[in-house]
Amino acid sequence: MKLKTSSPTISDVAKKAKVSIATVSRVINGKTPVVPETAERVHRAIKELQFVPRTAAQVLASRKTNTIGLILSEIGGAFFPHLLKGIEAETRTSGYELLIHSTQGAHDNQRKPLGEHNTDGLLVFTSSLSLDELGRLHDIQFPVVLMHQTPPREINVPVITIENKDGAVMLIDHLIEMHGRRQIVYMRGPEDHEDSEWRERGYREALEMHNIPINPNLIVTGGFDEEQSFAAMQKLIRDGIQFDAVFAGDDDAAIGAYRALKNAGRLIPDDVAVVGFDDVQFSRYLSPALTTVRAPIEEVGREAVRQLIRLLNGQQAQSLTLMRTEMIIRESCGCKFQEGTSLSKNI
Amino acid sequence: MKLKTSSPTISDVAKKAKVSIATVSRVINGKTPVVPETAERVHRAIKELQFVPRTAAQVLASRKTNTIGLILSEIGGAFFPHLLKGIEAETRTSGYELLIHSTQGAHDNQRKPLGEHNTDGLLVFTSSLSLDELGRLHDIQFPVVLMHQTPPREINVPVITIENKDGAVMLIDHLIEMHGRRQIVYMRGPEDHEDSEWRERGYREALEMHNIPINPNLIVTGGFDEEQSFAAMQKLIRDGIQFDAVFAGDDDAAIGAYRALKNAGRLIPDDVAVVGFDDVQFSRYLSPALTTVRAPIEEVGREAVRQLIRLLNGQQAQSLTLMRTEMIIRESCGCKFQEGTSLSKNI
DNA sequence: CTGAAAGCGCTTACAG
DNA sequence: CTGAAAGCGCTTACAG
Numbered sequence: 001m002k003l004k005t006s007s008p009t010i011s012d013v014a015k016k017a018k019v020s021i022a023t024v025s026r027v028i029n030g031k032t033p034v035v036p037e038t039a040e041r042v043h044r045a046i047k048e049l050q051f052v053p054r055t056a057a058q059v060l061a062s063r064k065t066n067t068i069g070l071i072l073s074e075i076g077g078a079f080f081p082h083l084l085k086g087i088e089a090e091t092r093t094s095g096y097e098l099l100i101h102s103t104q105g106a107h108d109n110q111r112k113p114l115g116e117h118n119t120d121g122l123l124v125f126t127s128s129l130s131l132d133e134l135g136r137l138h139d140i141q142f143p144v145v146l147m148h149q150t151p152p153r154e155i156n157v158p159v160i161t162i163e164n165k166d167g168a169v170m171l172i173d174h175l176i177e178m179h180g181r182r183q184i185v186y187m188r189g190p191e192d193h194e195d196s197e198w199r200e201r202g203y204r205e206a207l208e209m210h211n212i213p214i215n216p217n218l219i220v221t222g223g224f225d226e227e228q229s230f231a232a233m234q235k236l237i238r239d240g241i242q243f244d245a246v247f248a249g250d251d252d253a254a255i256g257a258y259r260a261l262k263n264a265g266r267l268i269p270d271d272v273a274v275v276g277f278d279d280v281q282f283s284r285y286l287s288p289a290l291t292t293v294r295a296p297i298e299e300v301g302r303e304a305v306r307q308l309i310r311l312l313n314g315q316q317a318q319s320l321t322l323m324r325t326e327m328i329i330r331e332s333c334g335c336k337f338q339e340g341t342s343l344s345k346n347i
Numbered sequence: 348m349k350l351k352t353s354s355p356t357i358s359d360v361a362k363k364a365k366v367s368i369a370t371v372s373r374v375i376n377g378k379t380p381v382v383p384e385t386a387e388r389v390h391r392a393i394k395e396l397q398f399v400p401r402t403a404a405q406v407l408a409s410r411k412t413n414t415i416g417l418i419l420s421e422i423g424g425a426f427f428p429h430l431l432k433g434i435e436a437e438t439r440t441s442g443y444e445l446l447i448h449s450t451q452g453a454h455d456n457q458r459k460p461l462g463e464h465n466t467d468g469l470l471v472f473t474s475s476l477s478l479d480e481l482g483r484l485h486d487i488q489f490p491v492v493l494m495h496q497t498p499p500r501e502i503n504v505p506v507i508t509i510e511n512k513d514g515a516v517m518l519i520d521h522l523i524e525m526h527g528r529r530q531i532v533y534m535r536g537p538e539d540h541e542d543s544e545w546r547e548r549g550y551r552e553a554l555e556m557h558n559i560p561i562n563p564n565l566i567v568t569g570g571f572d573e574e575q576s577f578a579a580m581q582k583l584i585r586d587g588i589q590f591d592a593v594f595a596g597d598d599d600a601a602i603g604a605y606r607a608l609k610n611a612g613r614l615i616p617d618d619v620a621v622v623g624f625d626d627v628q629f630s631r632y633l634s635p636a637l638t639t640v641r642a643p644i645e646e647v648g649r650e651a652v653r654q655l656i657r658l659l660n661g662q663q664a665q666s667l668t669l670m671r672t673e674m675i676i677r678e679s680c681g682c683k684f685q686e687g688t689s690l691s692k693n694i
Numbered sequence: 695c696t697g698a699a700a701g702c703g704c705t706t707a708c709a710g
Numbered sequence: 711c712t713g714a715a716a717g718c719g720c721t722t723a724c725a726g
Contacts, residue, residue, distance in 0.1 A: 007463060007487060009703055020713045025705060032706095035711060050483060055465035056406035057703035060718045065403065067446075075432045078628065084431075085422045088449055097460060099414075100445050102435055113444060116354060118402035136397060140354060255632065281425065285602065287634030356719055367697045372721060379722095382695060404719035407702045 008049040017045035028053060067097040068308060069114035072125040075102050077224070078252055078280035079297060083147075086301025087123060094309055096120075103128045116142045121308045123147065127192060143311035145304045149194055158317040160304045164195050164277075167293035167325035168202025171247055171275045174291075174327065176210050179334040181245035181273055183215070185236065187222030187229055187253050196224070196249060199277060203247055217241050222253035229256030237264045244272060251276035251283045254290055254332075269334040279328050289330035296323045355396040364392040375400060414444040415655060416461035419472035422449050424571070425599055425627035426644060430494070433648025434470060441656055443467075450475045463489045468655045470494065474539060490658035492651045496541055505664040507651045511542050511624075514640035514672035515549025518594055518622045521638075521674065523557050526681040528592035528620055530562070532583065534569030534576055534604070536596050543571070543596060546624060550594055564588050569600035576603030584611045591619060598623035598630045601637055601679075616681040626675050636677035643670045 014021040019038060026032040027042045034042075045051070059065050068091055072080070084100075091098045101113045112133070114122060121143035124134070131152065137144050138155045146159045175181040186203045189196030204214055220236060222229030229248060233256060236243070246261075248254035254276035258268060266272050268288055276283060279294035300323055307317040329335050361368040366385060373379040374389045381389075392398070406412050415438050419427070431447075438445045448460045459480070461469060468490035471481070478499065484491050485502045493506045522528040533550045536543030547566070554561055567583060569576030576595060580603060583590070593608075595601035601623035605615060613619050615635055623630060626641035647670060654664040676682050 011703080021704080022706080022713060022715095023711090026712085029705085033711065038711085050487075052459055052462055052464045054407070054703055056403045056412070057718090058705075059403035060401070060407050060720085061703075061705040063705090063718070075428065075435050078428075081422065081428045088422050088447065089451075092449065092451070097465070098447050100435065100447055102439065104436075104439070112399055115399055117399045118444070140397075258632075282629035282632055285605075285629050285634070286632050358719080368720080369697060369699095369722080370695090373696085376721085380695065385695085401719055404702090405721075407704085408719075408721040410702070410721090 008051045010051070010053065012049055013042065013045045013051050016049060017041040065118060065120050066095070067099050067119045068305065069099045069101065069119035069122045070125070071101050071103065071114055071122060071128045073103050073128040078282060079250070079278055082280065082297035083125065083301045086298035087305055088301075090302040090305035094305065096305075096309075116140065121145070121312050123304050123308060124149070126194070143308060145308040145311070145317070147300055147304050156319065158307045158311070158319055158321070160300050160307065160321045160323070161194070162295045162300065162323045163325045164198030165202035165205070167277060167295070167327070168199040168247070169206045170325075170327040171277070171291075171293060172203055172206035173209075174329070174333060175245045175247075175273055175275065176206070176212070179245070179269070179273055182212055183218065183243040184245040184247055185218045185220065185233075185243045186247045187220055187232060187249040187257070189222070189224040189249050189253075193224065195277075199247075199249060218243055222249045222256065224250045224253055226252050226256040226259075229253035230260050231256075233257045233260035234263075237261075237266075246272060246274045248274060248276045251278045251280045251290060251292055254283075254292070255286070258286065269332050273334050274332045276332075283328075284330065286332070288332045291330045291333035291335065292328050294326045294328050296325070299323060354401075355398045357398070357400065359396055360389065360392045360398050363396060364388040412465060412467050413442070414446055414466045415652065416446045416448065416466035416469045417472070418448050418450065418461055418469060418475045420450050420475040425629060426597070426625055429627065429644035430472065430648045433645035434652055435648075437649040437652035441652065443652075443656075463487065468492070468659050470651050470655060471496070473541070490655060492655040492658070492664070494647055494651050503666065505654045505658070505666055505668070507647050507654065507668045507670070508541070509642045509647065509670045510672045511545030512549035512552070514624060514642070514674070515546040515594070516553045517672075517674040518624070518638075518640060519550055519553035520556075521676070521680060522592045522594075522620055522622065523553070523559070526592070526616070526620055529559055530565065530590040531592040531594055532565045532567065532590045533594050534567055534579060534596040534600050536569070536571040536600075540571065542624075546594075546596060565590055569596045569603065571597045571600055573599050573603040573606075576600035577607050578603075580604045580607035581610075584608075584613075593619060593621045595621060595623045598625045598627045598637060598639055601630075601639070602633070605633065616679050620681050621679045623679075630675075631677065633679070635679045638677045638680035638682065639675050641673045641675050643672070646670060 010021045010024050013024045019042060024042055027034050027039045070087060088098055099114060099119060123145055125147045126149050134155060144157050146157055148161050150159055151157045175184055186200055207214055220232045222232050246257050248257045254274055257274055261268055261272055268274050276290050276292035279292045283290040283292050303321055310317045331337060357368045357371050360371045366389060371389055374381050374386045417434060435445055446461060446466060470492055472494045473496050482502060485504060491504050493504055495508050497506055498504045522531055533547060551561055567579045569579050593604050595604045601621055604621055608615055608619055615621050623637050623639035626639045630637040630639050650668055657664045678684060
């Protein structure tokens with residue numbers, strides 16, 4: 001005796017349409033041809049019973065989850081919405097579902113929130129997955145695409161990332177050549193953050209090209225974070241270190257730098273030029289509007305999904321996709337624009 | 348003969364640990380007592396085989412997905428990251444997974460990306476779910492919590508929302524009483540957006556309280572969107588409508604208003620005061636810093652998850668949770684602050 | 695505390 | 711084009 005409390009199953013539909021469950025399954029999946037009249041009966045039965053196939057049963061039987069997992073360390077930060085927007089859009093148009101998990105810094109190797117047990121493939125942003133887990137997934141040939149992180153050489157996993165070094169070089173060149181700055185602070189991102197390392201490399205190379213010696217006092221840690229960068233900038237000022245420009249590492253850190261500089265009564269850009277990296281939403285609205293490098297973050301997300309789907313389809317994926325960056329000149333570097341146009345020129 | 352290419356299953360573990368699959372299941376779930384030595388053997392087998400239980404099989408057998416679904420209309424907008432951050436955090440600490448789907452405005456009633464077939468309960472932001480679908484879920488008693496949307500009376504579903512009207516009244520009162528503004532524009536949000544309707548009600552009531560007649564020319568549509576609000580504000584200016592203040596509807600719309608006003612050479616706040624709603628991340632960084640109402644968006648997300656989990660546990664949920672809003676006075680209303688402190692005072 | 699077995703609700707060769 | 715049946719990999723009464 002069937003309880004009427006639970007949702008209808010495929011057998012209920014089959015009974016009502018007077019066909020086998022195999023036929024119901026076929027009209028739902030639409031891959032195998034079914035006689036139109038029969039299909040019509042099935043459709044009616046589905047509608048009347050308000051039948052929705054249980055995903056778990058489909059997944060178990062078909063061994064396809066139709067779901068992509070996204071693992072990142074934290075949801076906060078102005079960077080994240082751009083990334084998610086691209087990923088979500090591309091995932092949706094591809095007909096996949098999106099499962100999101102934020103590790104919040106803690107790699108707990110015990111529970112595996114996202115993996116081969118509940119997704120068809122994984123998108124991983126920076127170092128949000130332990131190397132052990134990454135290695136394990138690689139061993140079982142589970143599809144994974146990395147964003148803004150290069151795997152160890154023995155792990156061949158596609159990577160999508162951006163031209164960090166070139167971007168940094170453009171910024172530093174501009175500060176030196178156009179605005180005559182020579183004492184430029186670099187604010188590092190979090191430990192072991194690849195973006196940060198490449199940006200620092202660009203910073204160093206650009207200084208060397210202009211025969212400006214690297215001053216270790218000018219390299220501090222801003223953590224790609226407003227608060228941390230605020231504190232770091234305050235300390236720099238308190239310590240009496242001389243500088244005439246700041247490469248904040250990213251735009252979030254630039255905000256912290258702005259705040260510390262303004263609190264100390266330093267004028268931006270007259271006393272200190274400030275540049276960021278990423279060109280997140282708020283950057284153009286800062287006062288002064290932030291000169292930065294535009295990272296095609298949304299496109300990184302889209303491309304990561306595309307490559308992952310290639311993998312899911314058994315196709316070759318591109319092992320490295322390096323996206324171009326572009327300098328966006330606004331006012332914080334010292335360039336002048338007419339009042340009234342500043343808000344609109346880069347939109 | 349078992350193929351070695353596929354991942355290990357619970358039977359592989361059972362075999363290796365020399366127990367039944369039932370016992371393996373029990374040590375994994377930890378609910379039923381198991382003799383320590385046996386459990387130890389099972390744990391070792393799991394580790395050696397790198398066994399991860401297939402979620403689909405667990406879900407199918409246990410009839411619990413352990414997953415919460417989030418449906419919203421769009422990922423963009425400065426509002427969204429705050430909401431997601433709260434939802435994600437609370438979901439994670441509760442041990443649930445989070446499945447996200449954005450409808451992008453299109454209600455396709457055919458495919459049901461999120462529902463009873465793949466989640467234990469649903470979080471719905473504004474009108475991203477059709478009333479039909481909402482009714483269907485309610486009929487089958489599927490747990491749903493609404494955010495920023497009141498359901499039809501016959502559908503009793505918990506709602507989390509904010510004090511929109513009070514917030515709007517505070518803003519308008521402030522503009523009138525502190526800054527002597529009387530020709531205040533209100534920029535509506537999208538069609539049928541409940542937040543927008545309540546804010547408009549607050550706007551109207553506050554004007555009436557001060558015996559200022561409502562001027563229909565001053566009520567336009569900004570769509571809670573930068574571009575749309577930019578266009579609306581431009582049209583207002585082009586049409587020669589007189590006004591000395593703008594209540595932008597939300598902070599995204601305030602940006603559009605800023606841009607249009609600056610392009611037209613109107614000074615904010617001297618010529619036109621501007622106020623927003625939400626207090627999203629960038630609001631304090633605008634120039635001039637935006638006076639707005641702080642909506643506890645992240646907390647709305649957290650509370651929605653909490654209420655949903657009550658439902659999942661068979662407990663009563665609160666049918667309406669109304670969150671307090673708070674006015675954040677910065678500079679765009681006409682209040683003066685010393686240069687150098689403006690960026691930090693509301694952090 | 696443990697095992698045998700039924701069952702969760704689908705998909706998919708296989709045969710016709 | 712369609713059906714009977716095996717199987718996907720777990721959980722959970724039931725019995726002991």
